[in-house]
Amino acid sequence: MAAFTMPDEAVRWVEATIARYPDRQAAMLPVLWAVQREKGWISPEAMVWVGDRLGCSASAVQAVVRFYTMFDEEPVGRWKLQVCRTLSCELMGARAIVDRIRERLGIEPGQTTSDGEFTLQEVECLASCGTAPMMQCNFKFYENLTPERIDALLDELRGRVPDHDDVEPVIYERPGADAYHAMFPRGAEAAPSGAAGEAGR
Amino acid sequence: MRRNVGTEKDTAYGGRRRSPDALASILPPSTAVPSRRAPEEVPAERVAAPVAGEIKVTIDGIEISVPKGATIFQAAERAGYTPPHFCFHRDLSIPANCRMCLCEVKDQPKLQTSCSTAAADGMVVAFDTPRVKEAVQGVVEFVFKNHPLDCPVCDQVGECYLQKYYMEVGNYDPKPIEKVHKDKVKDLGPITLDAERCVLCSRCVRFGEEVAGTADFMIAHRSDHSEIMTFDDRPIDSAYALNYTDICPVGALTSNDFRFRKRVYFLRSAKSICPECSTGCNIYSDEAEDRVYRYRPRYNDAVNDSWMCDPGRLSHARVADLSDRLVEPLVRQGNRMVPIGWDEAVETAARSLKEMAGRVAAIGSSRMSNEDLWELSRLVRAAGGSSVDFRADESWKGVEDLIDGILIRRDPNPNTRGAMAILGLNGESGVGRILDGVAAGETGGIILCDWDPATLGERGARALEAADWVLFLGPRVPAVLDHIDMVLPTCVHVERDGTFTNYADRVQRFWPNVSAHEASRPAWQALGAVTEALGGGTAPGSAAASFAALAAAVPAFAGLSYAAVGDQGAWLAGREKAETPPVGFDPKPGVRAPIIV
Amino acid sequence: MQRGLDRPGESHVLEAYEAAGGYRAIRKALGMSPEAIVDEVKKSGLRGRGGAGFPTGTKWSFIPRDSAKPRYLLCNSDESEPGTFKDRWLLENDPHLVLEGMMIAAVAIDSHLMFNYFRGEFTYPLARWRAAVEEAYRKGYLGKGIFGSDYDLELVTHYGAGAYIAGEETGMLESLEGKKAFPRNKPPFPAVEGLFRSPTLINNTETLATIPWIVENGADAYTQYGTEKSRGTKLWSCSGPIARPGVYELEMGYDLMEFLEGDLGGMMEGVELKGIIPGGSSVPVLTPEECRGAKMDYEGLRERGSLVGSGGFIVIGDNMSAVDCLLNLAHFYAHESCGQCTPCREGCGWIEQLVEKILDGRGTQADLETILRVSDLMAGKTICALADAMAWPAVAFIKKYPQEFAALCAGPVDMEGLAEAVGRHDHILPKAS
DSSP, rough: OOOOOOOOOHHHHHHHHTTSSGGGGGHHHHHHHHHHHHHOOHHHHHHHHHHHHTOOOOOHHHHHHSSSSTTOSSSOEEEEEEOOOHHHHTTTHHHHOOOOHHHHHHHHHTEEETTEEEEEEEESSOOGGGGOOEEETEEEEEEEOOOHHHHHHHHHHHHHOOOOTOOEEEEEOOOOOHHHHHHHHTTSSOOOOOTTGTTOO | OOOSSOOOOOOTEEEEEEOGGGGGGGGGGGGGGGGOOOOGGOOOSSOOOOOSEEEEEEEEEEEEOOOOOOOOHHHHHTEEOOOOSSSSOOTTTOOOOSOOSSSEEETTTSSSEETSSBTTEEEEEEEEHHHHHHHHHHHHHHHHTTOOOOGGGOTTTTTOOHHHHHHHHHHOOOOOOOOOOOOOEESSSSEEGGGGGOOOHHHHHHHHHIIIIOOOEEEEEGGOOEEEEGOOOOOOOOOOOTTHHOOOSSEEEEEEETTTOGGGGGOEEEEEEOOOSOOOEEEEEETTTTTEEEEEEOOOOTBBBBBOHHHHHTHHHHHHOTTBBBOOHHHEEEEEEEOOOHHHHHHHHHHHHHHHHTOEEEEEEESSSSHHHHHHHHHHHHHHOOOEEEEESSGGGGGOOBSSSSSSSSSSSHHHHHHHHHOOOOSSSOOHHHHHHTTTTTTEEEEEOOOOOOGOOOOOOOHHOSSSSSEESSSSSSSSOOOOOEEEEEGGGGGSOEEEEEESSSEEOOOOOOOOOTBBBOOOHHHHHHHTTTTOOOHHHSSHHHHHHHHHHOGGGOOOOHHHHHTTEETTTTTTTOOOOSSSSSTTTTSSSOOOO | OOOOOOTTTTTTHHHHHHTTTHHHHHHHHHHHHHHHHHHHHHHHHOOOOOTTBHHHHHHHHTSSSSOOOOOOHHHHHHHHSEEEESSHHHHHHHHHHHHEEEEEEEEHHSSEEEEEEEEOHHHHHHHHHHHHHHHHHHSSSSBSSGGGSSSBBEEEEEESSSOGGSSSHHHHHHHHHHHHOOOOOSOTTTTTTTTTGSSEEEEHHHHHHHHHHHHHHHHHHTTTTTTSSSSEEEEEESSSSSSSSSEEEEEEEEHHHIIIITTTOOOOOTOOOOEEEBTTTTTTBBOHHHHOEEEEHHHHHHHHTOOOTTOOEEEEEETTTTHHHHHHHHHHHHHHHOSSSSHHHHHHHHHHHHHHHHHTTTOOOOHHHHHHHHHHHHOSSSSSSHHHHHHHHHHHHHHHHHHHHHHSSOOOOOOHHHHHHHHHHHOOOOOOO
């Protein structure tokens, strides 16, 4: 297997970052982020490289990679769609959002489209509960989503190149009551949503 | 058949010793982890000096005195109760994550983990309460939630903490629950990992980081998907890997060397000393059907803590290998070696030595025990000789050299320091001079102990060729028998009593675990008999008697006896204050329980 | 007190912040003795806004002053409690206010190195924050001799990678040290042995953002707001099917229903109120009856059997069943339990399984009782409070919406028996003190 390397500039950034902490290993998360940003995912070879830089074992690095959910141990799609599924979003229709993406892309949460364009994930609360439902797409939040907005967004993303520095959230106008109720297939009944329970789990 | 006398009932995984333990009968002595002893049995030198006054703690109504800094767990042990536990290990840091050792502390609303909570003066602690029992029962139930019910095919049965606790707390109402899938039977080289059996105590993770320094294991993922694994599922490359199988409280990590060889409840243990290097790790030797199946480390904080190296541990296979063992005394008849009875052999040896008229020398071995070497030196004196050495190679020079920073020392012999002291040696090796003396005809008779003639090189070959009479003592058939006139078969360490003196001048005792092979005898016994036949004094009736004579005669051993050496060893005179730091790569002081017992 | 609330658009820029009176409090603090700053915060009665509500000044006073080790200040911006988004709002819109609060806290404990730990998902707040920090460094507000004094103060901005438990203060220490965010055993407390085994003060973002106002206006002015025991104001993150969700700053003691029906504009059209989780997903849910007359402060909510927590005000409508709500939260905690302690590691997943079974129509009364019993076995028996944060909602939802759970069970449920089971285990819920 080819030796793992990082571009000189990234290596300089890594060293400078390590130097800011009282202890080398403290730079673990930023350095792993740098690797993921550079390579798209974190391979075992990368973990050995990181461990060498930080003066810790490769197993310590892998333990960290597998503990924190934002690190990927395998390649993901160009666009990583992370839909919040936690309570405030579910109350506002998150299941309808996930369902629409599943239908449109033909993938289940955790999967990547065969063309490598999209990865769908259900994630936990992203702290945008007041503008629920919402998702994070790469490094950008999209808030106040509706299934229709998902349709338009997916079309738009296909034609775009991801920009890591584009982080400003897109906050759509809050859906009105009609649009809101449309996201709940059984309407405003007080019945438990057993049917919706099949979605996305 | 002689049997071990050193077995010890298990208290490793907890239990209330002061009340009869219904489970005692199902627990094999082989599962014993040592040193859970009542205070009065602890050798005086191993109890830490009281730190500015001891503190008084009440455990389940029993008031006990412990040094300041001791944990509640340690106080409970002193009071005769070992709290149930998975994650706590005396030689590792304390994560307090298994939540098994909970106790009620008076005036504290929450239950406390006894392993991580410092005892305080006047503290009143209770383990024997419905609240604690319910919580512990709950933890066992939680552990079982994702634990397979595969005890019939699990090699840990009989020494499984979970099995024991389950039986104790009695969750006899198993509910059908969907379990989280985890891997089975991953071969990691020296050990096998069954992640689904793991209780996530993290002992292995800590051992790898703190002791072995190889950081082999990690806990990956989170929540009930947490799983121990190695980096990238790679095999373990460590000289200490088999310690993982000892510290694993359940059957998640099992030894590829031992698994499925023997159910542990058929094993009988003897306390022993690893003979594979000068460190002298304290071990248990476990036998069944008079055959050694495994070695396990035995706790000694002055030597090896709770650990031993894999090469030492795996050397049990060499002990169990009887294919090249000598089975009876042999004597030369022309070109042939013929069997001879012991009595006749002793008479013949004495007669031959007498014929040498004092032209006698011996090459001992640092694989021999203190008693063996003492009887060898007596025999040479009785025969009128004066030259005894054992340093036929350079290994003795590495007696103190720790080659991996943990336990393995360069000198592969267990008794170099004892041999030096008993034979009164210092300076350079005298073996060359002895051999040259034989070659030159100055010495006629030579006693060669446990050295294969082939290893003595050209100089040795010339000497043996020139010698008038050569006596060989050892457990195994030497590669070259050409110039040997008599062979006396001796026992290996697990077949007899004795002591070794380790690199730091600590005298340590071992006990027999299996019968002597065929007609072999302990070397001290054989040598003592020849000495008596020579008129050099009575042969010792036991290893203990030989040791007592040694202690009376050799100043370094002054004051020592088998009773004083006990099962944790004793320093040679002048080394009483020797300090031994914790064993390991990166022991983290401060996060471990202080050594109080 | 949150300056940004009045200055939308440019509130994150230093110039605007200073124009609104920003960075006056730190200048004042640099002229005060550290003890005086701590005393002022103590007198203000400010309590930690991250969730636990521990008195802030008391926490500050635990930092040993004579330690030879360095002291660190750590701002907890790992806002992950479901339903909470006020810290993100602060970091995006008022980064200088947070920064000033951090500076004052650092001066008060004589710390010269501060950390701000962001959750990894906070890319936009992080960008805003970094720009603010850069401005501060350029102006000499950070670095050598801040504000022309001889006080050196450095800042490291750190960010996580997706772990709720990194928001627990000792989990954060481990995370910042480059490890898994396993909460630590206490003692030792972080104030004595925290980051890199040095004394460390950890405060929530909102807590620190409250400091400048207190220092500038004095504790006496702060205690004019709120109630006798719950001083000042608090940010509430409001979500769910309500007319006007968002972050609100309320004086402590505000009437809950008045807030819901007035400020929040009531429920969305076509939705009736089922319950409110007032302080983030970990605290017990309140029924509409319990909400009526409730005061939004530490004592008021405790009196109703819930907590202020992080101020994540989640309004639940009648279009979602209580069983669905509990499953959602159980999934969250089962996903986020660090896996360290046995009861939490196995218990969260177990509860999730059982709730899912009930939702699938396969559940029984025994399963409901097992959920209650498992919750009881988890609560208070682990290193950190995540187990309690699972146990409370589990017991509270079953206790308060038993009919909804019973209706989904296979076979009849003896409601009296279920109530008895609740009675055996609801001692774990917060009680009025």
